[in-house]
Amino acid sequence: MRYFIDPFGCVKNQVDAETMMAFLGRAGWVSAPDADSADIIIVNSCGFIESAKRESIGAVLAWRKNYPEKKILLAGCLARRYAKELARSLPEADGLFDNADLAGIAGAAEKAAGKTRPAKPVSRRNGGAGAGAGSPEAAAVSAAAPPDPGRRPLLSLPGSAYVKISEGCNNRCSFCAIPLIRGGLKSRAIPDVLEECRELLARGIGELCVIGQDIGSYGRDFGGAGRDSAAGIAAAGLPGLLEALSTLEGDFWVRLLYIHPDHFPLPILDIMERDKRFLPYFDLPFQHASAKILAAMNRRGTAESYLGLVETIRGRLPAAVIRSTFLLGFPGETNGDFDELLDFQEKARLDWLGCFTWSREEDTPAYSMKGRVAKKIAAERKRIAVERQIPVTEKQMERFIGRTLDVLVEEAVDAEEGLYLGRLYCQAPEVDGAAVIVCKEGEDPPEPGTFVKGKIFGRTGFDLQVSRIAGQG
Numbered sequence: 001m002r003y004f005i006d007p008f009g010c011v012k013n014q015v016d017a018e019t020m021m022a023f024l025g026r027a028g029w030v031s032a033p034d035a036d037s038a039d040i041i042i043v044n045s046c047g048f049i050e051s052a053k054r055e056s057i058g059a060v061l062a063w064r065k066n067y068p069e070k071k072i073l074l075a076g077c078l079a080r081r082y083a084k085e086l087a088r089s090l091p092e093a094d095g096l097f098d099n100a101d102l103a104g105i106a107g108a109a110e111k112a113a114g115k116t117r118p119a120k121p122v123s124r125r126n127g128g129a130g131a132g133a134g135s136p137e138a139a140a141v142s143a144a145a146p147p148d149p150g151r152r153p154l155l156s157l158p159g160s161a162y163v164k165i166s167e168g169c170n171n172r173c174s175f176c177a178i179p180l181i182r183g184g185l186k187s188r189a190i191p192d193v194l195e196e197c198r199e200l201l202a203r204g205i206g207e208l209c210v211i212g213q214d215i216g217s218y219g220r221d222f223g224g225a226g227r228d229s230a231a232g233i234a235a236a237g238l239p240g241l242l243e244a245l246s247t248l249e250g251d252f253w254v255r256l257l258y259i260h261p262d263h264f265p266l267p268i269l270d271i272m273e274r275d276k277r278f279l280p281y282f283d284l285p286f287q288h289a290s291a292k293i294l295a296a297m298n299r300r301g302t303a304e305s306y307l308g309l310v311e312t313i314r315g316r317l318p319a320a321v322i323r324s325t326f327l328l329g330f331p332g333e334t335n336g337d338f339d340e341l342l343d344f345q346e347k348a349r350l351d352w353l354g355c356f357t358w359s360r361e362e363d364t365p366a367y368s369m370k371g372r373v374a375k376k377i378a379a380e381r382k383r384i385a386v387e388r389q390i391p392v393t394e395k396q397m398e399r400f401i402g403r404t405l406d407v408l409v410e411e412a413v414d415a416e417e418g419l420y421l422g423r424l425y426c427q428a429p430e431v432d433g434a435a436v437i438v439c440k441e442g443e444d445p446p447e448p449g450t451f452v453k454g455k456i457f458g459r460t461g462f463d464l465q466v467s468r469i470a471g472q473g
């Protein structure tokens with residue numbers, strides 16, 4: 001039997017997809033290159049915010065319309081968050097798979113594949129519960145977990161892999177549905193993470209992107225008792241994990257993504273100073289800078305504390321690159337609060353910034369908060385923040401011009417012309433700009449997934465232009 005995965009959502013969901021593929025492969029399923037040649041289409045959904053939910057449901061409806069005879073399994077966060085409602089209201093799906101237990105994917109796929117589709121075409125759903133009354137109930141499947149088979153294949157860019165060190169989150173930011181979907185924090189044991197990293201490095205991976213909902217919280221659920229006796233290192237949160245990772249041999253990058261700024265573990269800066277394989281790249285989702293809005297978001301920071309953190313990081317690691325996200329239009333956000341955020345934005349000189357507008361999510365504390373901001377106003381505030389960031393990011397990127405740095409090659413744009421795309425340490429996969437690598441005539445083409453040395457000679461938009469230094473890898 002052959003399956004095709006249609007992926008949605010964040011890179012944490014991508015890691016889940018990789019793990020599901022590994023479990024499916026072990027059970028004898030084969031990955032199909034496209035839906036045409038698949039027996040079952042697995043939509044690995046996102047249920048984080050309204051637009052993402054609509055996109056995932058839209059995908060199920062589109063697959064059903066285009067492939068009435070195929071089986072469709074809805075997996076991922078949406079299937080988990082709305083299991084009961086979707087079982088009733090989305091007859092277009094032949095099954096739902098709760099990603100709490102990824103080991104059960106093969107059982108869910110088999111069950112969905114064995115279902116008989118209704119003789120008549122299914123009705124279009126309009127989102128209302130019960131729209132599919134009378135249709136076959138979707139199959140919610142859970143199975144006991146066999147041992148983790150490892151992740152094969154990787155869905156990331158060449159040379160790079162995401163390593164998920166924890167699941168869930170205990171922070172309870174008032175706007176966030178993640179704890180509702182993924183539950184409380186569950187950190188993986190250090191030896192387990194180390195083993196995965198070793199395996200990835202042995203496969204030639206050059207960049208390990210460490211992810212979790214908030215990797216700054218890593219190990220807090222160990223309750224101080226966790227001890228990695230194998231490596232003889234106390235599991236003292238993220239610093240303990242980084243100490244363990246620094247025992248691995250070889251030349252590789254470790255990129256840390258998503259550290260909640262309210263409990264940034266400062267000791268990691270010591271490790272990063274010492275071991276240059278930990279990239280001085282920081283993804284700190286500040287979300288806002290008004291103390292009133294941050295408190296309503298159930299975050300403890302202020303503009304001052306966040307600027308202090310930015311200064312501390314840059315003081316310790318002058319090469320630091322900082323990315324953040326802002327959430328605009330949270331309930332109660334006034335023009336004054338927005339001005340505070342713009343003031344913070346100007347002072348922080350962030351290298352990269354993603355801006356989002358608030359999405360009213362059921363069962364989150366913010367859902368029933370008063371002072372809702374009109375969508376138009378929220379969108380306008382987002383537009384202003386994005387526009388203000390453009391010259392800041394461009395200027396921040398210009399400081400790299402003239403420097404010689406390692407570049408991770410990703411793909412050939414025009415091999416005959418010697419043009420390739422890759423990334424520098426200041427560019428995280430998929431979210432930041434790229435390095436446009438120019439090779440001289442007659443040079444051996446660089447291999448995607450490997451490092452080359454390059455001199456940065458210019459900037460186009462957010463991308464940096466790099467001339468490859470021949471003979472240096």
Ligand code: SF4
Pocket residue numbers: 169170171172173176177178179213214260
């Ligand atoms: S830190 Fe806050 S925003 Fe991030 S996943 Fe946890 S609750 Fe959600």
